[in-house]
Amino acid sequence: MSRPRYEIVDRIDVGGMAEVFRGKAVSLDGYEKQVAIKRVLPQLAADAKFVNMFLDEARLSLALSHANIVSVFDVSRAGETYFIVMEYVDGANLKTLMELARASQRPFPTALAVQIGIEVCKALAYAHERKDSEGRMLRIVHRDVSPPNILISREGEVKITDFGLAKAASQMESTDPGFVKGKYGYLSPESADGQEVDGRSDIFSLGIILWELLAGRRLFQGDSDLETLQRVKEARIPGLAPLCADLHPELEAIVRRALSADRDRRYATAREFGTELNRFLFAAGLSVDSYEVAKYLAFALHPDTATMQVPAVMRVRPLPSMTTVALELETAEPAVRAAALMATGAQAAPGAQPLAAPPDPATQIAATPVANRQRRWVRPFLLLLLLAACMAAAYYYGLESASR
Numbered sequence: 001m002s003r004p005r006y007e008i009v010d011r012i013d014v015g016g017m018a019e020v021f022r023g024k025a026v027s028l029d030g031y032e033k034q035v036a037i038k039r040v041l042p043q044l045a046a047d048a049k050f051v052n053m054f055l056d057e058a059r060l061s062l063a064l065s066h067a068n069i070v071s072v073f074d075v076s077r078a079g080e081t082y083f084i085v086m087e088y089v090d091g092a093n094l095k096t097l098m099e100l101a102r103a104s105q106r107p108f109p110t111a112l113a114v115q116i117g118i119e120v121c122k123a124l125a126y127a128h129e130r131k132d133s134e135g136r137m138l139r140i141v142h143r144d145v146s147p148p149n150i151l152i153s154r155e156g157e158v159k160i161t162d163f164g165l166a167k168a169a170s171q172m173e174s175t176d177p178g179f180v181k182g183k184y185g186y187l188s189p190e191s192a193d194g195q196e197v198d199g200r201s202d203i204f205s206l207g208i209i210l211w212e213l214l215a216g217r218r219l220f221q222g223d224s225d226l227e228t229l230q231r232v233k234e235a236r237i238p239g240l241a242p243l244c245a246d247l248h249p250e251l252e253a254i255v256r257r258a259l260s261a262d263r264d265r266r267y268a269t270a271r272e273f274g275t276e277l278n279r280f281l282f283a284a285g286l287s288v289d290s291y292e293v294a295k296y297l298a299f300a301l302h303p304d305t306a307t308m309q310v311p312a313v314m315r316v317r318p319l320p321s322m323t324t325v326a327l328e329l330e331t332a333e334p335a336v337r338a339a340a341l342m343a344t345g346a347q348a349a350p351g352a353q354p355l356a357a358p359p360d361p362a363t364q365i366a367a368t369p370v371a372n373r374q375r376r377w378v379r380p381f382l383l384l385l386l387l388a389a390c391m392a393a394a395y396y397y398g399l400e401s402a403s404r
Contacts, residue, residue, distance in 0.1 A: 005026060008021045018041060019041060022034065034088045036086045036087065038086060039082070051082060060138075067159075068158060069123050072087075092151075093150060095147035098147055098212065101216065102216060107216055107244070112288055112293060114280065114288075117274070119158035120206055124202050124206070125270040128269065144186075145205035156295075184220075184232065189204070200263040204258060204263070239252070240252045240255070250280055251280055251284075
């Protein structure tokens with residue numbers, strides 16, 4: 001008797017339409033690969049509408065190949081139940097990290113929140129701009145961009161998953177007019193109202209996530225689903241300053257634009273949104289990479305057993321206008337410029353090991369123009385001295401010639 005191609009190890013999660021298992025893909029030679037297996041719930045397997053939605057997800061996901069999107073390897077059927085075989089992301093979802101940060105009363109690192117936003121924007125830009133083999137836009141909209149669907153691997157990778165509610169031009173199962181899909185607290189106003197949606201709906205959802213990461217609390221959560229939907233439709237966005245006093249207003253402006261109730265006032269594309277977030281990190285002198293993301297994940301999941309140094313909670317200190325900062329970095333000496341770009345305003349997490357205090361970016365950048373002005377005066381002063389000496393010499397020799 002041949003060995004099954006896929007073996008289930010344990011169940012990871014269960015939702016309203018499907019359940020997800022950690023499993024193994026077994027090759028003919030007995031080699032094994034860890035995978036995630038998503039299966040339609042048995043009680044829904046006979047419902048043609050749910051099955052079509054599930055197959056829509058499989059078809060869309062098979063057409064997507066991007067570093068920030070969970071890969072789908074196979075779609076198959078076992079008895080009366082359909083299942084999808086996907087990449088297994090060893091780590092945690094963003095919802096878990098947000099809950100751990102709230103429970104520990106530690107603010108979520110600002111630079112980390114922005115970096116996660118940039119990585120999600122990359123995935124959304126790819127999906128929104130995806131074309132079929134004949135060059136026609138697929139017009140994919142995820143429609144369920146929410147913390148549970150953003151996965152963080154132990155290597156610091158950021159990936160979005162679950163295109164089960166995605167809307168695309170090629171779908172078999174169309175959405176009924178006025179039918180609301182997605183997690184209520186992360187819907188866009190137009191989606192909550194049952195209107196047609198495009199990529200800007202996903203941008204609004206990501207804006208909600210960034211707001212919550214920075215504020216440390218939910219944005220639209222009501223006492224009931226109906227109240228939550230009503231709050232989403234109204235789209236009243238509280239200011240972040242009272243909740244995050246050291247947050248630079250430039251970042252708040254970026255998040256507020258993504259959260260505009262009028263979709264025409266939002267970023268037109270996820271690519272534009274991601275570019276603005278990237279510019280902010282650069283201008284604010286913040287730097288974060290996958291290694292820092294991995295360190296934060298390890299500490300968040302196992303704060304008592306983490307062997308690495310506890311990552312500092314990075315916050316953006318008040319800076320001059322972003323234009324001023326950019327100009328100062330351009331005119332600074334190379335060594336000063338590099339130091340300003342690498343410096344981050346750091347506030348140690350409670351219980352953290354003492355870290356070497358990094359240079360204060362606000363002080364460093366503020367001091368840069370003074371040093372530049374001092375250096376800029378040296379060369380003109382020397383030139384004036386040389387010019388005066390030449391004029392004096394010419395005058396002296398002129399007098400000597402006249403006396404002869």
